Amino acid sequence: MSQQNEAGPVADEQPFPSVREVDAAAPLRWVSRGFADLRACPIPSLFYGFCFAAMGLLVTMVFEHAYEYTAALTSGFLLLGPFLAMGLYEISRRHELGQSCELRPTLTVWTRNAGNIGIFAVVLGIVFLVWARASLVVFALFYTNELPNLSGFLTQLLALENIEFLLVYFSVGMLFATIVFAASVISVPLMLDRNQDAITSMLASIGALARNPGPMLVWAILIVALTIVGFLSFHLGLVVLMPVVGHASWHAYRDLVAPVTEPSATLKRP
Known part of the structure; x- marks a missing residue:
């Protein structure tokens, strides 16, 4: 585990992270630890959960009659998740160190490594914009049914109508999701x-993905499943499930990346 003090980050060049192998059951342990962090720090964790739920509700309300935009923005929710969950990573880090569960320090955690987090945010933003455009193109080319409202669209999806559209849409979405997942599974916690x-x-x-394809597949399925449950519960489930995913992602980073042993390469804590 990294050493800490009160001085702030050191300027020394960091060594390349050493990635470890984990077993297939590791993602379940990460989720369990995520629930533990939520129980230990409920107020700041649920604050972020309400933020996630509010964003989901806003998207649904604004684009209720333009479901093609809702689908793109909702799936983009998963693409931007690692960036949006930084405050949850910080809550888990503070709990791990035995520090108080305060919301205020987590709101500005991005300032710890603002330049590199900004670069990562730009990369995710570009991928999201490309995905949103690709999503609209797929709708225009393959969605042949009459344009319903959002509830009607979901009914059609659950009934597996317009199967050609579903296959193309989810294939394209899977490509973008895989790219983002590979680049972000531990990157933000590392930067912080x-x-x-x-x-x-x-x-x-x-x-980490290349060395642990099986566990990472389980982890990706868990993230998608918990997010879908959150959306299908009229976004209320996001209040609890998104903090759990965020906290679990911190523990995934801790298991996947070996601790730095050289004092000169550690990050000193504020």
Whole structure:
């Protein structure tokens, strides 16, 4: 585990992260630890949960009669999740260190490594915009049914109507989701915890996926499943499930990346 003190991040160049192998059951342990963090720090965790739920409700309300935009923005919700969950990572980090569960320090955690987090945010933003455009193109080319409202669209999806559209849409979405997942599974925690640069963090994240394909597949399925449950519960489930996913992502980082042993390469804590 990284060493901490009160001085702030050191300027020394960080070593390339050493990625470890984990077993297939590890994602279940991460979720269990995420629930534990939520129980230990309920107020700040649920604050972020309400923010996630509010964003989901806003998207649904604004684009209720333009479901093609809702579908793109809702799926983009998963693409931007690692960036939006930074405050939850910080809550888990503070709890891990035995520090108080305060909301205020988590609101500005991005300032710890603002430049590299900004680069990562731009990368995710570009991927999201490309995905949103690709989603609209798929709707225009393959969605042949009459344009219903959002509830009607969901009914058609659950009934597996217009199967050609579903296959193409989810295939394209899976491609974008895989790219983002590979680049982000541990990158943001690395940038926050070790002051790592954005490129190295994304390469290490891709390495974690390449070294642990089975566990990472289980982890991806759990993230998608918990998010879907949250949306299907009229977004109310997001209040609890998104904090759990965020906290669990921190524990995934802790298991997947070996601790830094050299004092000169550690990140000092505020």
